[in-house]
Amino acid sequence: MNDMTPVETTLKDWETDQEVRWCPGCGDYAILKAVQRTMPDLGADPANTVFISGIGCSSRFPYYMETYGFHTIHGRAPTVATGVKLANPDLDVWIVTGDGDGLSIGGNHTMHVLRRNLDCQILLFNNEIYGLTKGQYSPTSRSGTRSPSTPFGSVDRPISPCAFALGSGARFIARGIDVHKNLGNTFKEAHAHRGASFIEIFQNCIVYNEDVFEDFVNKKTAPETQVWAVHGEPLLFANGEKGLALDADTLELKVVKVIDRDWQGAGVMIHDQTNRSLAMLLVQMPFGEFPMALGTLYNDPAPTFDAAVMAQNAAASEGKDANLQALISQGQTWTVE
Amino acid sequence: MASAAQTIERNKPEDSGNVVVRFAGDSGDGMQLTGGQFTLSTALAGNDLATFPDFPAEIRAPQGTLFGVSAFQINFGSRAIRTAGDAPDVLVAMNPAALKTNLADLVEGGLIIADSGSFSDRNLSKAGYDENPLEDGSLAKWQLLSLDMSQMTLDAVKPFGLGNKEALRCKNMWTLGLALWLFDRSRQPIVDWLNAKFAKNPVIAEANIAALNAGHAYGETAELGVGFAPRSLDAAPAAPGLYRTITGAEAISLGLVAGAKLAKLPMFFGGYPITPASAILHHLSRLKQFGVTTFQAEDEIAAIGAAIGASYAGSLGVTSSSGPGIALKGEAMGLAFITELPLVIVNSQRGGPSTGLPTKTEQSDLYQAVYGRNGDAPLPVIAVRSPSDAFECAIEACRIATRFMTPVMLLTDGYIANAAEPWKIPDVSDFDEFPVEFYTAAPGEGEKFNPYQRDEKLARPWVKPGTPGLMHRIGGIEKSSSSGNIDYSPANHQAMTDIRAQKVLNVADDIPDQEIELGDATDTLALVGWGSTYGPIHQAVNRAREKGQSVAQIHIRHIWPLPKNLGELLKGFDKILVPEMNKGQLKTVLRDQYLVDAQPLNKVSGQPFRIREIEAAIDEALDG
Numbered sequence: 014m015n016d017m018t019p020v021e022t023t024l025k026d027w028e029t030d031q032e033v034r035w036c037p038g039c040g041d042y043a044i045l046k047a048v049q050r051t052m053p054d055l056g057a058d059p060a061n062t063v064f065i066s067g068i069g070c071s072s073r074f075p076y077y078m079e080t081y082g083f084h085t086i087h088g089r090a091p092t093v094a095t096g097v098k099l100a101n102p103d104l105d106v107w108i109v110t111g112d113g114d115g116l117s118i119g120g121n122h123t124m125h126v127l128r129r130n131l132d133c134q135i136l137l138f139n140n141e142i143y144g145l146t147k148g149q150y151s152p153t154s155r156s157g158t159r160s161p162s163t164p165f166g167s168v169d170r171p172i173s174p175c176a177f178a179l180g181s182g183a184r185f186i187a188r189g190i191d192v193h194k195n196l197g198n199t200f201k202e203a204h205a206h207r208g209a210s211f212i213e214i215f216q217n218c219i220v221y222n223e224d225v226f227e228d229f230v231n232k233k234t235a236p237e238t239q240v241w242a243v244h245g246e247p248l249l250f251a252n253g254e255k256g257l258a259l260d261a262d263t264l265e266l267k268v269v270k271v272i273d274r275d276w277q278g279a280g281v282m283i284h285d286q287t288n289r290s291l292a293m294l295l296v297q298m299p300f301g302e303f304p305m306a307l308g309t310l311y312n313d314p315a316p317t318f319d320a321a322v323m324a325q326n327a328a329a330s331e332g333k334d335a336n337l338q339a340l341i342s343q344g345q346t347w348t349v350e
Numbered sequence: 351m352a353s354a355a356q357t358i359e360r361n362k363p364e365d366s367g368n369v370v371v372r373f374a375g376d377s378g379d380g381m382q383l384t385g386g387q388f389t390l391s392t393a394l395a396g397n398d399l400a401t402f403p404d405f406p407a408e409i410r411a412p413q414g415t416l417f418g419v420s421a422f423q424i425n426f427g428s429r430a431i432r433t434a435g436d437a438p439d440v441l442v443a444m445n446p447a448a449l450k451t452n453l454a455d456l457v458e459g460g461l462i463i464a465d466s467g468s469f470s471d472r473n474l475s476k477a478g479y480d481e482n483p484l485e486d487g488s489l490a491k492w493q494l495l496s497l498d499m500s501q502m503t504l505d506a507v508k509p510f511g512l513g514n515k516e517a518l519r520c521k522n523m524w525t526l527g528l529a530l531w532l533f534d535r536s537r538q539p540i541v542d543w544l545n546a547k548f549a550k551n552p553v554i555a556e557a558n559i560a561a562l563n564a565g566h567a568y569g570e571t572a573e574l575g576v577g578f579a580p581r582s583l584d585a586a587p588a589a590p591g592l593y594r595t596i597t598g599a600e601a602i603s604l605g606l607v608a609g610a611k612l613a614k615l616p617m618f619f620g621g622y623p624i625t626p627a628s629a630i631l632h633h634l635s636r637l638k639q640f641g642v643t644t645f646q647a648e649d650e651i652a653a654i655g656a657a658i659g660a661s662y663a664g665s666l667g668v669t670s671s672s673g674p675g676i677a678l679k680g681e682a683m684g685l686a687f688i689t690e691l692p693l694v695i696v697n698s699q700r701g702g703p704s705t706g707l708p709t710k711t712e713q714s715d716l717y718q719a720v721y722g723r724n725g726d727a728p729l730p731v732i733a734v735r736s737p738s739d740a741f742e743c744a745i746e747a748c749r750i751a752t753r754f755m756t757p758v759m760l761l762t763d764g765y766i767a768n769a770a771e772p773w774k775i776p777d778v779s780d781f782d783e784f785p786v787e788f789y790t791a792a793p794g795e796g797e798k799f800n801p802y803q804r805d806e807k808l809a810r811p812w813v814k815p816g817t818p819g820l821m822h823r824i825g826g827i828e829k830s831s832s833s834g835n836i837d838y839s840p841a842n843h844q845a846m847t848d849i850r851a852q853k854v855l856n857v858a859d860d861i862p863d864q865e866i867e868l869g870d871a872t873d874t875l876a877l878v879g880w881g882s883t884y885g886p887i888h889q890a891v892n893r894a895r896e897k898g899q900s901v902a903q904i905h906i907r908h909i910w911p912l913p914k915n916l917g918e919l920l921k922g923f924d925k926i927l928v929p930e931m932n933k934g935q936l937k938t939v940l941r942d943q944y945l946v947d948a949q950p951l952n953k954v955s956g957q958p959f960r961i962r963e964i965e966a967a968i969d970e971a972l973d974g
């Protein structure tokens with residue numbers, strides 16, 4: 014995000030008159046509402062906000078936000094966002110993408126927008142499937158996923174979006190769930206972070222991949238299957254009866270039992286959102302054996318690309334006269350009488 | 351070895367006011383530098399000139415090999431020069447490979463200056479010579495000046511204590527010194543340049559200057575015979591004014607800066623390294639004080655994507671590439687077209703298809719420019735004819751893009767990009783400004799802003815994000831012409847497709863009528879060209895007309911839309927011949943647009959047309 018004068022708005026100010034066209038029951042609805050509800054809390058100005066998307070179900074998002082919006086082409090939203098932000102760094106830029114859009118056809122751009130640390134929020138809706146093209150397996154689909162293009166099951170291994178982002182040099186990484194009440198909070202933290210903020214949102218595609226995240230999003234089992242990272246707090250779950258500790262032999266995390274709330278005694282780690290190694294361990298925990306790490310997993314701001322470009326433009330122009338006639342007359346010249 | 355009896359018998363019946371010199375050597379011999387500096391001294395002497403740098407695709411091709419030969423040709427003289435010359439009068443060959451690959455082009459009786467020191471057995475065998483051609487009499491058709499330039503360079507730079515390799519690097523300056531003497535050019539600009547270039551390393555500067563002086567002194571003192579007396583060509587007649595030499599890549603860069611300034615916009619340039627387009631990115635990245643932001647993207651698509659984003663946000667977005675990169679940008683061009691955002695796409699064409707001939711020239715992409723996107727997505731296309739024409743064409747591209755809210759493709763090519771010619775520096779205040787006015791009028795109560803409302807040209811308003819009250823969404827999906835919302839309805843898609851195409855056609859109302867370069871509308875044959883074939887076509891038509899042939903030259907800058915009078919003009923000729931460095935791309939467009947019997951004259955060898963090739967085609971067309 015950027016410095017801005019807070020503007021007073023309500024939820025209504027962020028809704029367009031367009032009929033929302035996702036399948037009924039799609040997780041996208043909940044994400045849209047969460048964003049629209051959060052915007053007033055951010056003091057954001059609709060006229061100064063730009064939503065940029067690629068192609069896919071998620072990428073219809075800009076049409077439903079009463080802001081400036083650009084629905085671009087498959088995988089390329091980060092490129093357009095880069096141009097927008099460099100042309101006008103005062104704009105508040107949000108990128109909306111999906112697992113196919115952002116990690117398959119647009120994986121290269123996702124990598125580079127993160128490595129450059131362009132000041133923007135990146136919402137990656139991960140539903141582990143290609144929805145808009147009717148259900149083919151995606152780069153985040155688990156091995157063995159049966160789909161129209163993989164009738165015998167997919168044989169390739171999936172990518173971990175957050176590990177990819179971290180490997181690309183992202184300075185803010187979070188995970189959320191479409192219907193979870195904490196999503197707005199994550200958006201606020203992402204927005205407060207100056208630089209590229211990467212949020213993987215587990216999104217339920219009820220048509221082509223229904224309940225693929227049920228193992229950890231189910232509210233009943235959530236205490237056992239979700240660990241919420243909060244900066245400065247111990248990494249506890251299962252109502253405080255379990256926690257994550259470092260296994261000094263393997264340099265991996267391990268699940269430890271916490272007895273009588275003595276998490277210190279059990280060696281449970283305190284979440285430090287500026288610790289990149291810890292973030293890597295959290296995003297790579299194999300689900301099942303471990304709970305799913307959620308919330309803001311990494312947040313360690315660094316100088317942004319847009320600020321660096323502006324600074325260099327200014328420094329390189331300093332004291333130089335922008336005289337076009339002089340410029341074109343440079344070099345050795347001669348006069349014909 | 352040179353004998354005192356040698357003379358330069360020049361064998362050029364048609365015009366004696368010019369000389370073509372080709373410097374050829376190993377890619378490590380510094381031939382491009384030598385040529386560039388010789389060009390500068392020639393321009394300063396007031397000659398008109400044109401150059402043709404021709405270098406290998408490999409950065410460091412193996413030494414002494416045939417494919418590692420790098421050449422630089424310059425045609426200069428006291429009359430108007432339009433091409434780099436068909437055939438060299440003088441060939442400077444720094445090694446056997448350079449001699450072998452260039453000899454066939456040399457005019458009969460032309461002069462060979464060869465570095466005998468490089469004609470070792472090893473180099474001879476690398477070039478495929480069994481015998482030393484400098485000694486076996488096989489060069490008898492030509493004048494031969496065989497000198498051990500390597501040794502003379504080593505002798506000249508000895509006082510500076512350089513290593514053998516470093517010392518030999520000065521050989522190109524020795525050669526240049528001799529060439530400067532041969533054509534009575536001043537050494538001072540080169541001395542100044544060397545001092546500036548090696549300011550941090552004065553020993554190298556002095557060694558190079560010593561080599562330069564030694565080469566010059568050699569010409570002065572060695573008894574080369576009467577024919578080797580310095581030749582001074584008179585200054586070419588030129589319009590009064592201030593001149594400089596300029597390459598196409600520089601001129602495009604400066605023209606883009608000027609175009610953005612005339613539009614009163616900051617410029618955003620997204621590029622990705624590719625030969626021969628990178629030079630534009632390099633030039634612009636140094637011009638930040640002119641409101642230019644340059645962005646080296648992760649790939650070609652990101653480069654255009656960012657340029658589109660910048661245009662959307664209110665800058666003049668520009669991207670640049672060459673054939674393969676332009677192909678990658680195709681989908682994004684369609685996006686810029688359907689969202690109706692201004693964008694300039696510079697295409698420095700090179701030999702294709704695929705990787706093709708990266709360092710060679712070809713008019714490869716007219717089809718790609720005019721037809722190369724999915725759906726009906728016509729773009730205005732402008733073709734640059736020469737380095738000095740590039741400045742104006744770049745301004746024109748910026749003007750059309752911003753006035754009509756459309757991507758525009760500017761076609762140049764590898765030849766224009768690298769070639770230098772004298773340029774009469776224009777007065778920038780002579781160009782009309784075309785300041786952009788962003789749309790800011792928020793709709794009244796109960797009204798909605800329609801991003802596809804249109805002006806009389808059919809251009810839509812340009813609204814910068816950040817403007818209060820005008821929030822709207824654009825995108826690659828078809829939009830309603832009346833609301834800007836997504837609209838797949840048949841009637842709307844028909845209407846929007848028609849409107850977008852008509853808008854681009856409306857550009858024809860905003861460009862000048864097609865003129866005839868040479869000849870008259872009543873001539874029998876018209877040679878119709880575009881781009882960098884201008885020079886050879888011009889000279890060929892000139893010569894044909896001098897011979898009394900009824901030939902005219904038409905050279906098209908606006909490839910799409912074509913000038914409004916072009917159809918009528920073409921129909922007035924009995925015959926139409928379209929010389930192109932491709933398999934006949936403009937020919938197809940002309941046939942399609944006007945149902946005229948345009949006949950192709952094609953060359954796709956990676957080399958520009960020779961004047962005589964076009965002359966022969968004229969003869970044939972008029973005889974047939």
Ligand code: SF4
Nearest residue numbers: 036039070144218219
């Ligand atoms: S296909 Fe899946 S992701 Fe797409 S809208 Fe329908 S439910 Fe949502």
